[in-house]
Amino acid sequence: MKPKVHTLVVGGTRGIGREVVRHFVRAGHRVSVLGRRTSSEAGVSGHVVDLADKDAVLAALAEAVKHNGRLTNLVFLQRFRGEGDAWQGELEVSLTATKIIIEELAGKFVRPKKAALNSIVIVGSNASRLIAGEQSVGYHAAKAALRQMARYYACSLAPLGLRVNCVTPGIVLKDEARKFYRENEALHALYRRVTPLGRMGSPRDIADAIGFLCSPGAAFITGQEIIVDGGLSLLWQGSLANELTFPKSAG
Structure with missing residues:
Protein backbone atom coordinates (compact mmCIF):
# COMPACT_ATOMS: atom_id res chain seq x y z
CA MET A 1 0.00 0.00 0.00
CA LYS A 2 1.28 3.46 -0.90
CA PRO A 3 2.07 5.42 2.30
CA LYS A 4 0.05 8.50 3.08
CA VAL A 5 1.74 11.83 2.53
CA HIS A 6 1.43 14.42 5.31
CA THR A 7 1.51 18.08 4.27
CA LEU A 8 1.43 20.84 6.90
CA VAL A 9 0.23 24.27 5.74
CA VAL A 10 0.86 27.29 7.95
CA GLY A 11 -1.70 30.01 7.22
CA GLY A 12 -4.06 27.95 5.08
CA THR A 13 -7.54 29.17 6.00
CA ARG A 14 -8.25 31.82 3.34
CA GLY A 15 -7.17 33.13 -0.06
CA ILE A 16 -4.15 31.42 -1.57
CA GLY A 17 -3.66 29.28 1.52
CA ARG A 18 -7.13 27.78 1.25
CA GLU A 19 -6.49 26.83 -2.39
CA VAL A 20 -3.15 25.27 -1.42
CA VAL A 21 -4.96 23.15 1.17
CA ARG A 22 -7.53 22.08 -1.44
CA HIS A 23 -4.72 21.19 -3.87
CA PHE A 24 -3.13 18.77 -1.43
CA VAL A 25 -6.48 17.32 -0.30
CA ARG A 26 -7.29 16.57 -3.96
CA ALA A 27 -3.89 14.89 -4.26
CA GLY A 28 -4.83 12.54 -1.43
CA HIS A 29 -2.52 13.96 1.23
CA ARG A 30 -3.19 14.06 4.92
CA VAL A 31 -3.31 17.83 5.49
CA SER A 32 -2.74 19.73 8.72
CA VAL A 33 -3.40 23.48 8.89
CA LEU A 34 -2.08 25.95 11.44
CA GLY A 35 -3.82 29.31 11.41
CA ARG A 36 -5.72 32.03 13.23
CA ARG A 37 -9.05 30.41 12.49
CA THR A 38 -10.41 26.90 11.92
CA SER A 39 -10.05 25.48 8.41
CA SER A 40 -13.40 24.95 6.69
CA GLU A 41 -12.09 22.26 4.34
CA ALA A 42 -13.38 18.72 4.80
CA GLY A 43 -10.86 16.09 5.80
CA VAL A 44 -8.34 18.61 7.13
CA SER A 45 -6.78 18.58 10.59
CA GLY A 46 -7.08 22.19 11.74
CA HIS A 47 -5.14 23.77 14.61
CA VAL A 48 -6.03 27.29 15.74
CA VAL A 49 -2.89 28.95 17.08
CA ASP A 50 -1.33 32.34 17.72
CA LEU A 51 1.88 32.12 15.69
CA ALA A 52 3.50 34.73 17.94
CA ASP A 53 3.17 32.33 20.91
CA LYS A 54 6.08 29.87 20.75
CA ASP A 55 4.68 27.43 23.30
CA ALA A 56 1.31 27.33 21.52
CA LEU A 77 1.78 31.30 3.79
CA GLN A 78 1.19 33.19 7.02
CA ARG A 79 1.44 36.94 7.53
CA PHE A 80 0.69 39.32 10.38
CA ARG A 81 -2.89 40.65 10.37
CA GLY A 82 -3.17 41.92 13.93
CA GLU A 83 -3.81 45.42 15.20
CA GLY A 84 -0.63 45.82 17.26
CA ASP A 85 2.85 46.95 16.29
CA ALA A 86 3.15 45.98 12.61
CA TRP A 87 6.95 45.81 12.75
CA GLN A 88 7.06 43.46 15.74
CA GLY A 89 4.09 41.50 14.46
CA GLU A 90 5.62 40.86 11.04
CA LEU A 91 8.90 39.74 12.59
CA GLU A 92 7.19 37.39 15.04
CA VAL A 93 4.61 35.89 12.68
CA SER A 94 6.50 35.84 9.38
CA LEU A 95 10.09 35.26 10.48
CA THR A 96 10.34 33.93 14.02
CA ALA A 97 7.43 31.51 13.61
CA THR A 98 8.90 30.19 10.35
CA LYS A 99 12.27 29.62 12.01
CA ILE A 100 10.73 27.92 15.05
CA ILE A 101 8.58 25.61 12.94
CA ILE A 102 11.33 24.61 10.50
CA GLU A 103 13.84 23.88 13.24
CA GLU A 104 11.30 22.00 15.36
CA LEU A 105 10.14 19.83 12.45
CA ALA A 106 13.42 19.31 10.57
CA GLY A 107 13.92 15.91 12.17
CA LYS A 108 10.29 14.87 11.85
CA PHE A 109 10.08 14.36 8.08
CA VAL A 110 9.76 10.91 6.52
CA ARG A 111 13.00 9.39 5.21
CA PRO A 112 15.01 12.27 6.75
CA LYS A 113 18.24 11.39 4.93
CA LYS A 114 16.92 10.67 1.43
CA ALA A 115 16.36 13.82 -0.64
CA ALA A 116 13.41 13.33 -2.97
CA LEU A 117 9.91 14.16 -1.85
CA ASN A 118 10.67 16.07 1.35
CA SER A 119 9.93 19.73 0.66
CA ILE A 120 9.59 23.07 2.43
CA VAL A 121 8.03 25.94 0.49
CA ILE A 122 7.95 29.53 1.72
CA VAL A 123 5.47 31.81 -0.04
CA GLY A 124 6.91 35.28 -0.39
CA SER A 125 6.02 38.55 -2.07
CA ASN A 126 7.37 40.92 -4.72
CA ALA A 127 7.65 43.35 -1.79
CA SER A 128 10.89 41.50 -1.05
CA ARG A 129 12.47 43.48 -3.89
CA LEU A 130 9.95 46.17 -4.85
CA ILE A 131 8.10 48.76 -2.77
CA ALA A 132 4.36 48.38 -2.18
CA GLY A 133 3.25 51.70 -0.73
CA GLU A 134 0.18 50.22 0.93
CA GLN A 135 2.29 47.80 3.00
CA SER A 136 4.37 48.53 6.10
CA VAL A 137 8.15 48.62 6.34
CA GLY A 138 7.90 45.51 8.52
CA TYR A 139 6.11 43.64 5.73
CA HIS A 140 8.85 44.55 3.25
CA ALA A 141 11.65 43.61 5.63
CA ALA A 142 10.02 40.30 6.54
CA LYS A 143 9.44 39.27 2.93
CA ALA A 144 13.01 40.12 1.96
CA ALA A 145 14.31 38.10 4.89
CA LEU A 146 12.15 35.09 3.98
CA ARG A 147 13.85 34.84 0.58
CA GLN A 148 17.26 34.64 2.24
CA MET A 149 15.92 32.28 4.89
CA ALA A 150 14.85 29.86 2.14
CA ARG A 151 18.36 29.91 0.68
CA TYR A 152 19.98 29.45 4.09
CA TYR A 153 17.85 26.46 5.02
CA ALA A 154 18.25 24.96 1.53
CA CYS A 155 21.96 24.61 2.31
CA SER A 156 21.84 23.80 6.02
CA LEU A 157 19.05 21.21 5.77
CA ALA A 158 20.21 19.51 2.58
CA PRO A 159 22.12 16.82 4.55
CA LEU A 160 18.77 15.84 6.10
CA GLY A 161 17.23 15.38 2.66
CA LEU A 162 15.10 18.52 2.88
CA ARG A 163 14.61 20.86 -0.06
CA VAL A 164 13.63 24.48 0.61
CA ASN A 165 12.28 26.84 -2.06
CA CYS A 166 10.32 30.06 -2.34
CA VAL A 167 7.22 30.89 -4.42
CA THR A 168 6.52 34.56 -5.07
CA PRO A 169 3.02 35.43 -6.33
CA GLY A 170 2.24 38.49 -8.39
CA ILE A 171 -1.20 40.12 -8.40
CA VAL A 172 -3.70 37.39 -7.53
CA LEU A 173 -7.47 37.52 -8.00
CA LYS A 174 -8.59 35.90 -4.75
CA ASP A 175 -12.19 34.87 -4.09
CA GLU A 176 -12.62 37.55 -1.42
CA ALA A 177 -11.52 40.25 -3.91
CA ARG A 178 -13.81 39.34 -6.81
CA LYS A 179 -16.54 41.76 -5.75
CA PHE A 180 -13.98 44.61 -5.59
CA TYR A 181 -12.73 43.94 -9.11
CA ARG A 182 -16.26 43.60 -10.49
CA GLU A 183 -16.97 47.05 -9.10
CA ASN A 184 -13.64 48.38 -10.39
CA GLU A 185 -13.45 46.78 -13.82
CA ALA A 186 -11.14 49.51 -15.13
CA LEU A 187 -8.47 48.44 -12.65
CA HIS A 188 -9.01 44.78 -13.49
CA ALA A 189 -8.67 45.58 -17.19
CA LEU A 190 -5.48 47.53 -16.52
CA TYR A 191 -3.87 44.58 -14.75
CA ARG A 192 -4.81 42.31 -17.65
CA ARG A 193 -3.39 44.80 -20.14
CA VAL A 194 0.02 45.24 -18.55
CA THR A 195 0.58 41.54 -17.74
CA PRO A 196 2.33 39.73 -20.63
CA LEU A 197 0.12 36.65 -20.25
CA GLY A 198 -2.97 38.87 -20.32
CA ARG A 199 -4.70 38.08 -17.03
CA MET A 200 -4.41 38.26 -13.28
CA GLY A 201 -3.13 35.26 -11.39
CA SER A 202 -5.43 32.88 -9.56
CA PRO A 203 -4.92 31.10 -6.24
CA ARG A 204 -4.74 27.85 -8.20
CA ASP A 205 -1.76 29.19 -10.20
CA ILE A 206 0.12 29.61 -6.94
CA ALA A 207 -1.06 26.29 -5.52
CA ASP A 208 0.08 24.49 -8.68
CA ALA A 209 3.58 25.98 -8.39
CA ILE A 210 3.77 24.91 -4.75
CA GLY A 211 2.46 21.48 -5.67
CA PHE A 212 5.20 21.13 -8.29
CA LEU A 213 7.91 21.97 -5.76
CA CYS A 214 6.47 19.29 -3.49
CA SER A 215 6.48 16.68 -6.27
CA TRP A 236 10.97 47.62 -17.46
Missing part, protein backbone atom coordinates in the same frame (compact mmCIF):
# COMPACT_ATOMS: atom_id res chain seq x y z
CA VAL A 57 3.04 26.77 18.17
CA LEU A 58 5.13 23.89 19.50
CA ALA A 59 2.05 22.28 21.06
CA ALA A 60 0.12 22.56 17.78
CA LEU A 61 3.02 21.04 15.83
CA ALA A 62 3.21 18.10 18.22
CA GLU A 63 -0.54 17.52 17.85
CA ALA A 64 -0.35 17.70 14.04
CA VAL A 65 2.45 15.14 13.88
CA LYS A 66 0.68 12.89 16.39
CA HIS A 67 -2.55 13.05 14.36
CA ASN A 68 -1.20 12.74 10.81
CA GLY A 69 2.27 11.25 11.20
CA ARG A 70 5.72 12.37 10.06
CA LEU A 71 5.89 15.14 7.49
CA THR A 72 6.57 15.07 3.78
CA ASN A 73 5.81 18.72 2.96
CA LEU A 74 5.74 21.98 4.89
CA VAL A 75 4.27 25.15 3.34
CA PHE A 76 4.34 28.66 4.83
CA PRO A 216 9.08 14.15 -7.50
CA GLY A 217 9.55 16.37 -10.56
CA ALA A 218 11.30 18.93 -8.33
CA ALA A 219 13.54 16.43 -6.52
CA PHE A 220 16.76 18.23 -7.57
CA ILE A 221 15.50 21.79 -7.05
CA THR A 222 16.40 23.63 -3.86
CA GLY A 223 17.18 27.18 -2.77
CA GLN A 224 15.28 28.66 -5.71
CA GLU A 225 12.53 31.25 -6.12
CA ILE A 226 9.68 30.78 -8.59
CA ILE A 227 7.91 34.03 -9.46
CA VAL A 228 4.32 33.35 -10.51
CA ASP A 229 3.11 36.64 -12.01
CA GLY A 230 2.41 36.07 -15.70
CA GLY A 231 5.64 37.84 -16.62
CA LEU A 232 4.73 41.22 -15.11
CA SER A 233 7.95 41.53 -13.10
CA LEU A 234 9.99 41.16 -16.31
CA LEU A 235 8.85 44.50 -17.67
CA GLN A 237 9.28 50.60 -15.80
CA GLY A 238 9.62 52.59 -19.02
CA SER A 239 7.77 49.93 -20.97
CA LEU A 240 4.96 49.94 -18.43
CA ALA A 241 4.73 53.73 -18.59
CA ASN A 242 4.57 53.62 -22.39
CA GLU A 243 1.87 50.95 -22.35
CA LEU A 244 -0.21 52.94 -19.88
CA THR A 245 0.16 56.13 -21.91
CA PHE A 246 0.03 54.68 -25.42
CA PRO A 247 -1.74 51.32 -25.19
CA LYS A 248 -1.00 48.97 -28.09
CA SER A 249 -4.68 48.19 -28.37
CA ALA A 250 -5.21 51.81 -29.36
CA GLY A 251 -3.12 51.27 -32.47
